[in-house]
Every structure is written in structure tokens, then in C-alpha cells.
Amino acid sequence: MVISSLKPKTPFHSRSISFPPRSNNPLTLPVEEQLFKLKSSSSLSDEATSTLSPLASMCHKLSGLKDLFNCIDQNLLQSTTTHRVLANKCVNDVLDGTLALLDTCSNAQEVLLQVKECIQDLQLSLRRRRTRDYGHLIDTDVEKYTNSKKKVIKAINRCLKDLKRMENRRSFSMLIENDPDTVAIISVFREVQSITMSTFESLFSTLLSGLGSSSKKPALRGWALVSKLMHTTKCVEMNKKGDEETTTTGMYEIEKLDVALNTFVISCKNSTEAMVEHSVQNVQKRSTEVELSIEAIEVVLELVFKGLIKTRVSLLNILSSNN
Numbered sequence: 001m002v003i004s005s006l007k008p009k010t011p012f013h014s015r016s017i018s019f020p021p022r023s024n025n026p027l028t029l030p031v032e033e034q035l036f037k038l039k040s041s042s043s044l045s046d047e048a049t050s051t052l053s054p055l056a057s058m059c060h061k062l063s064g065l066k067d068l069f070n071c072i073d074q075n076l077l078q079s080t081t082t083h084r085v086l087a088n089k090c091v092n093d094v095l096d097g098t099l100a101l102l103d104t105c106s107n108a109q110e111v112l113l114q115v116k117e118c119i120q121d122l123q124l125s126l127r128r129r130r131t132r133d134y135g136h137l138i139d140t141d142v143e144k145y146t147n148s149k150k151k152v153i154k155a156i157n158r159c160l161k162d163l164k165r166m167e168n169r170r171s172f173s174m175l176i177e178n179d180p181d182t183v184a185i186i187s188v189f190r191e192v193q194s195i196t197m198s199t200f201e202s203l204f205s206t207l208l209s210g211l212g213s214s215s216k217k218p219a220l221r222g223w224a225l226v227s228k229l230m231h232t233t234k235c236v237e238m239n240k241k242g243d244e245e246t247t248t249t250g251m252y253e254i255e256k257l258d259v260a261l262n263t264f265v266i267s268c269k270n271s272t273e274a275m276v277e278h279s280v281q282n283v284q285k286r287s288t289e290v291e292l293s294i295e296a297i298e299v300v301l302e303l304v305f306k307g308l309i310k311t312r313v314s315l316l317n318i319l320s321s322n323n
Contacts, residue, residue, distance in 0.1 A: 025184040027082070030075045032188060034068040038195050054252045055293035058206045062300040065199050068192065069307025076185070077314040085185045086318050094186075095319070097193040098312040100166050104200045105305045107159045112301065114155060115207065116294045118148040119257075119287050126280055126287075142265065149211050156208045163201055203297075210252035253293050257286040 041061050052060060076082050086094065125141035170193075251259070264279035 025180060027079055027181060028076065028184040028188045030071050031068070031192070034064070034071045035188070035191055035195060038064045038068060038199070053293070054206050054210060055290075055297065058203055059293070059297045059300055061199055061202065062297060062304055065196060066300055066303045066307055068195075069304065069311055072192065073307065073310050073314065076188070077311065077318075081181050082185055083318050083321075085179075085182045086315065087321075091315065091319055094189045094193075095312065095315050097170070097189070098308060098315065100170075101193065101196050101200075102305070102308050102312065104159070104163060104166070104197070105301065105308060107162070108200055108203055109298065109301055109305065111152065111155055111159060111204070111207065112294055112298050114148075114152045115211075115254075116291060116298075118145065118152060119291050119294070121145065121148065122261075123284065123287050123291075126284055142261065145261075153208060153211050156204050156211070160201065160204050160208070163197065163204070167197060206252075210254035212255065212258065253286075253290045257283070257290050260286040 038061070041064055122141065122145045125144075260279070260282045264276070264283050267276050267279040
């Protein structure tokens with residue numbers, strides 16, 4: 001069996017994030033500056049993010065989201081003006097938004113855990129086998145890895161559909177106010193919700209693109225799929241020459257793992273024991289890279305989750321103190 005890394009045609013497209021020019025309201029300005037930074041990183045316009053790998057770039061965006069919620073907690077939610085505004089205007093809209101975002105963040109954490117478990121199961125299989133037993137790995141553990149990927153892809157697609165439904169249901173009451181503080185505060189909270197949803201959508205889409213479309217087509221076995229993936233054979237030849245890094249430049253981390261696994265499958269059929277062992281080491285290297293990238297995202301996502309909880313608790317306290 002050879003692993004498919006074909007890109008899926010994702011039915012969900014990242015939304016264009018736009019928000020009004022900064023209000024220059026001293027109360028909301030720090031948060032607006034964080035929003036502007038997040039918008040810039042989402043468009044990948046700055047060199048700092050464009051040179052990163054897809055998962056590392058996603059980690060960078062989530063780190064910006066974490067900074068955004070820290071800024072909200074340290075600035076906006078500490079202000080008595082914010083308390084006054086939210087006690088009377090649209091606080092339920094903001095509260096409902098934080099609950100929906102918490103659910104989405106929790107779903108993202110679950111998906112990341114599934115991806116990591118999928119990778120760890122493959123690593124365990126490789127460690128468990130001795131070189132002469134790798135032929136059995138092709139028929140059992142590689143297929144298990146492929147099936148695990150399919151399950152994760154289905155879970156991600158469900159999350160994207162839930163996010164789309166959430167976006168369609170989301171509605172804000174008309175904001176007609178003469179008080180500039182009220183306009184600035186409510187507008188900022190709405191923009192925070194929008195960009196947070198967009199960032200989660202970007203996370204799911206990045207994972208989906210990296211995992212490929214193996215769930216969309218029946219699995220092909222052995223050499224039947226080799227003929228469909230001629231670039232994989234090229235990767236084997238390049239790998240023998242030590243040029244694999246060149247062939248995988250620009251790929252998603254998980255795609256690189258699949259290329260390494262394809263190389264391993266083919267080498268088991270027509271290579272020496274030493275070459276097979278080299279291919280195994282490359283699979284282990286690539287799987288470790290994916291695992292570390294996922295763990296880095298998990299760490300930042302946990303901080304985002306805590307920031308969301310903190311924001312929701314503060315909003316509930318504001319609401320209860322005025323009842």
C-alpha cells in the first residue's frame with residue numbers, strides 16, 4: 001500500500017477579514033492593534049510568516065490570538081467604562097460568541113490529539129518491528145495509519161461544517177449609538193469573534209490540506225497506486241542521492257511524512273536491507289517533525305482556550321454584578 005497525499009478540494013474558503021479603521025479610542029486601541037497584527041498574519045503578507053512551514057505558520061497565528069485575549073483581559077475588561085457599556089448593551093451577544101468559540105477551540109484540541117495519536121501509532125509500529133519484519137508493516141500498520149487519517153479528515157470536515165453553521169447563525173443587533181465608547185467597545189468585541197472564528201477555520205483547513213484526500217477515494221494497493229504517483233518514485237531516486245529535502249520543499253509537514261512512507265513502501269520491494277533501514281529512519285524523522293509541530297500548536301491552543309475562559313468569566317461577572 002502506498003499513502004496518498006493528494007490535496008483535497010476543500011469546500012470551505014478562508015473568509016476575508018476586514019474591519020473598520022482603528023477608532024483611536026484609547027480604551028480599545030491596544031486591542032485594535034492586536035487585531036491588525038492578526039489580520040496581517042492571516043494574509044501572510046509579512047516575511048516572518050511566509051517563510052515558515054504551514055504548521056509553524058499556524059502556530060504563529062494562534063500565538064497572535066493568545067496575545068489578543070491577553071490584551072483584552074489586561075486592558076478592555078479592566079475598564080469601568082467597559083463594565084458600564086457591557087452591562088447595558090449587547091452583552092448577551094458577546095457571551096454567546098465566547099461560548100461558541102470555546103466549543104470550537106475544544107473541537108480543535110480534540111482533532112489535534114487525534115492527529116498526534118495517528119502519528120504516534122505509526123512510530124510505535126516502526127519501533128516494534130525489526131528490519132526483516134518490515135514487509136508485514138506494509139500490509140498492516142501502514143493501512144492502519146491510512147485509516148486513522150481518514151477518520152481524522154472526517155472529524156475535521158465535521159468541525160468545518162459546524163463552524164460554517166455557526167457563522168450562518170451568527171447575527172448582531174443593529175448598533176445605533178451616539179456614545180463613542182459604546183460603539184468602539186461593541187465593535188471590537190464583534191471583530192474579535194470574527195477573527196477568532198477565521199483563525200480556527202484556517203487551522204482546520206491547514207490540517208485538512210496536509211492530511212490529503214485519502215478519505216475521498218478508495219485505497220489503492222501496491223504498485224497500482226505507484227503508477228498514479230510517479231512523483232513518489234522520483235522521491236525514491238532523489239532520496240538515494242540524498243536530495244529528498246529538495247523534492248519536499250514547500251510541502252506540508254504531514255505530506256513530507258507521506259512521501260517518506262511511500263519511499264519506505266517502495267524500498268521494501270526493490271531495495272537492500274540497508275536502504276530499507278535508511279527509509280525507516282527517514283519516516284521516523286518526518287513523523288517526529290509532525291509530532292513536534294502538533295505539540296507546539298497544542299500548547300498555544302491551550303493558552304487560547306484559557307484566554308477564552310477568562311474572557312467569558314469576566315463577562316459573566318460583569319453581567320451578574322448589574323443584576
